[in-house]
Amino acid sequence: xxxxxxxxxxxxxxxxxxxxxxxxxxxxxxxxxxxxxxxxxxxxxxxxxxxxxxxxxxxxxxxxxxxxxxxxxxxxxxxxxxxxxxxxxxxxxxxxxxxxxxxxxxxxxxxxxxxxxxxxxxxxxxxxxxxxxx
Amino acid sequence: xxxxxxxxxxxxxxxxxxxxxxxxxxxxxxxxxxxxxxxxxxxxxxxxxxxxxxxxxxxxxxxxxxxxxxxxxxxxxxxxxxxxxxxx
Numbered sequence: 001x002x003x004x005x006x007x008x009x010x011x012x013x014x015x016x017x018x019x020x021x022x023x024x025x026x027x028x029x030x031x032x033x034x035x036x037x038x039x040x041x042x043x044x045x046x047x048x049x050x051x052x053x054x055x056x057x058x059x060x061x062x063x064x065x066x067x068x069x070x071x072x073x074x075x076x077x078x079x080x081x082x083x084x085x086x087x088x089x090x091x092x093x094x095x096x097x098x099x100x101x102x103x104x105x106x107x108x109x110x111x112x113x114x115x116x117x118x119x120x121x122x123x124x125x126x127x128x129x130x131x132x133x134x
Numbered sequence: 135x136x137x138x139x140x141x142x143x144x145x146x147x148x149x150x151x152x153x154x155x156x157x158x159x160x161x162x163x164x165x166x167x168x169x170x171x172x173x174x175x176x177x178x179x180x181x182x183x184x185x186x187x188x189x190x191x192x193x194x195x196x197x198x199x200x201x202x203x204x205x206x207x208x209x210x211x212x213x214x215x216x217x218x219x220x221x222x
Contacts, residue, residue: 031139031212054210056141056168058177073139073166073177075212129136130187130213134195 028054028075028131032084035060035122036092041070044091044121048074053084065099065118075131085123092121135219136187138180139212140194141168143201146208147176150197154180159190187213 036044045055054075062069076084097118102109142150147163154161161180168175182190191211198208 028212031214056166056175056177056210058164058166073141075210126212126214128212129215130211132191132209132211133207134198134209134211 027077029078029128030076030081031126031128032072032074032076032081033124033126034072034074034084034088035062036070036072036088037095037119037121038068038070040092040119040121041072044088045072047087047091048072048084051080051083051087053080062118065097065116067118075128081125088121088123092119094118094120135216136182136184137214137216138178138182138187138190139214140178140180141166141175141210142178142194142198143208144174144176145201146198149199150194151178153193153197154178154190157189157193159186159193181216181219 034044041057045057048055056073058071058073060069060071061067074084095118096115098113099116100111101114103112140150151161151163159180159182161178164177164179166175166177167173180190194209194211200206200208
């Protein structure tokens with residue numbers, strides 16, 4: 001394990017020197033999937049990046065409203081999990097949106113605005129058995 | 135069963151997927167954008183038998199090309215354990 005860490009330290013160091021960016025050494029043992037609303041993506045991934053976490057964005061669609069959202073893949077160390085969840089919690093708000101649904105029992109489909117609570121974020125964390133950068 | 139999640143640059147997408155498919159791996163491609171590869175990237179989900187993980191990673195290693203920029207990774211790989219797998 002010790003030399004594995006050394007290897008990744010080197011990768012981090014060279015990346016740091018080239019970009020002039022300070023980032024946390026990228027040894028990773030957790031992979032988090034966070035499904036966030038389109039409005040919150042930029043803020044959330046900026047905050048995660050600033051904390052030195054590796055973020056990849058996948059465009060996705062929610063099942064219920066069919067709204068566009070984004071799935072963030074975030075690689076991290078076990079002890080960064082809490083921080084990542086906190087950042088996502090801070091940046092992703094729950095909102096009430098209105099969808100139009102037909103009025104029940106009416107002879108004609110009269111649209112009625114129905115409130116639906118959307119967002120926050122959905123977070124899944126997986127254990128990473130092996131992590132590599134090529 | 136393991137799942138390899140490989141994040142690679144768009145320019146390597148075709149070559150890596152072809153290589154994996156030729157070697158009988160099942161690959162799902164997702165278009166993505168990455169903060170660390172910075173431009174368009176592709177995320178590959180590859181379901182593999184436990185003893186084939188190294189073979190798949192070897193293919194990815196051989197088929198990814200460097201952009202020439204120093205400090206830019208060619209690929210990021212996560213290997214996850216899969217509790218249940220079935221093809222229907």
